[in-house]
Amino acid sequence: MRKREAGRGTRHKFRWDNRMHFYVLRRLLYTLPIILGVTIVCFSFIHLAPGDPIGAVLPENASAQVVAEIKAAYGFDRPLPVQYLKWLGRVLGGDFGTSIMTRRTVISEVAPAVANTALLAVTAIGLSFTFGITLGLLAGFSNRRVTDRSVTAFAVVGISVPHYWLGMVMVVIFAVLLHSLPATGMGPAGTNILAFTGEDISHLILPALTLATIPTGVLARSVRAMVAEVRRQEFVQTLKGKGLRRGRIFLHIVKNAAPPIMAIMGLQFAQLLGGSILVETVFAWPGTGFLLNAAIATRDLPLLQGTVIVLAIFFVLTNLFVDVLQTAVDPRVRRA
């Protein structure tokens, strides 16, 4: 057993001990079957969907022989398990195939889209974490019914309003009527935030605000609920009873409320990283949602598969990160 020096570890902080290594390792191993499962689902759902990918590239009057040749060229004539294994082998090597529509590699299509979406997602998540957590804390710590009720009302509206509709309304107000912000597209600097100018930021504002609405509402509501629940617990009386300052009690409550909130934040972030088909289409933002939309519309199977897998892996990794973080904050999780 390590004996700590007096004076170290007195303030609260994340504890990283041997059990943490073990936990992280085990959690990492868990993600492998999950990712494998994702690849199987991605591979098979496309074969379950109606419509023939070959039909999209070939003219309608193509002869049966040409169809068969094309099928053979893409490997669509082989049994499904064989197709899956061959495909998986290539995917593991980083080769997601070639887009049927653009004839460019899937990776070269997906990578910039992921970057574009990430820029939007990080901005939106920054906004929603800031506002959602602030509002949630405000409502959770307030003893006044008015504050609590108005935050809850705001949160419910935020969660319920259809965000593509909100996006269009904002376009109408800020772009069409006020001419103050651009309606669509990215700024000239793209994702190179070092070269950002006012114009790039102005392009980001409307889509980021639109995307931030739902996570802000979700967070405000869950932070409020968690804080209120923790405040009702008996140990808060102990903290008051030993004469702690309000700031210190606040710290205790926040640390107790944090683990479930972090899980929610992780899910929200992962969802935003996936891009929003509707919002990116409304704002013509060239991200993954936009790409997925195009891939679906044109039945571009390799592109669709590649995009979905990349997004799913992001999702799994975000959850892994959140789980590890949660474990570091809450000692009780390490027991499990």
Place this chain on the structure above:
Amino acid sequence: MPRDPLVEVRDLSVRFVNRDIDLTVVDDVSFRLDAGEVLCFLGESGSGKTVTMRALLRLLPPHARIGGSIRLAGHDVTAMSERQLEAVRGPVGAMIFQEPMTALDPVFTIGTQIAETIVAHEAVSWAQARARALELLEMVQIPSAARRLDAYPHELSGGLRQRAMIALALSCKPALLLADEPTTALDATVQIQILLLIRSLQKELGMATIFVTHDIGVACEVADRIAVMYAGRFVETGPVADIVASPAHPYTAGLLRSTVSASTRGERLASIPGGPPDLTDMPPGCAFGPRCVSHGAACDAGVPPLIPFAGGRASRCLLTKEVVHAGQGGGSVSREAHM
């Protein structure tokens, strides 16, 4: 403080008020407590004993309204701001809770929870506070205390958790220790250890202590004086030995008769008929009236006063004088009371 009692409570009342109800849960409670003295609030659940104790440190929910006056070591607790109370909670009065699992913060180590209390009240560094926390854990006889400093509450057994809770309460050397059923949530074998520990620490440190319990055996074990509570009021107060020997109030007498002991083996245990009154629908006079064998018409005229009598005792019963004269068995007043 020359000659002033450590605790002086006068006409304390606590009401829980919200839009729909206004409920008086504690009423007409007055008592004094000197340094080093042990007072026990004895009563059933809902009799107001915990609320009375928590009122002393104003640890009540926001909808509670406190009336009367509470003086703790010269501080007027009822008139203080939350900020001023922070200085009282801990060094003047500290509290041990019934359920140590829920009363300790689950995501902070025991060491941090004790050390932060010391840091909050004294000008010491975290390192010094941690060293003090270690001493405190040793004082409450936690084995391998150095290792437990880094333990989280869920990693300790119930008994050790309660010891840690006691160490926490003692961390700022309080003049008054408030113990709210500190043994109720524990196994029977652990209960007596914790009880003995609290008693020996109380003697060693000379703390005044208020103990809340529903267990008359516990009261006899630790208390100098007891105050029996019923429906939010004291119904009988006095030295523990005298009350046990000759209870003056019919409720106390009923409590004592319904206690299990070796002498009642094989007999059917007596119980008080009925249940405590609904606080929203109190009887007109004596709250115990409807359950009392000696109940008479005069009892319903109004709430009887707490009638003082010989030996520093008092009883909230109109028949008080009679009962005492009839049952006077020359009970000597000893400060050390054992059953």
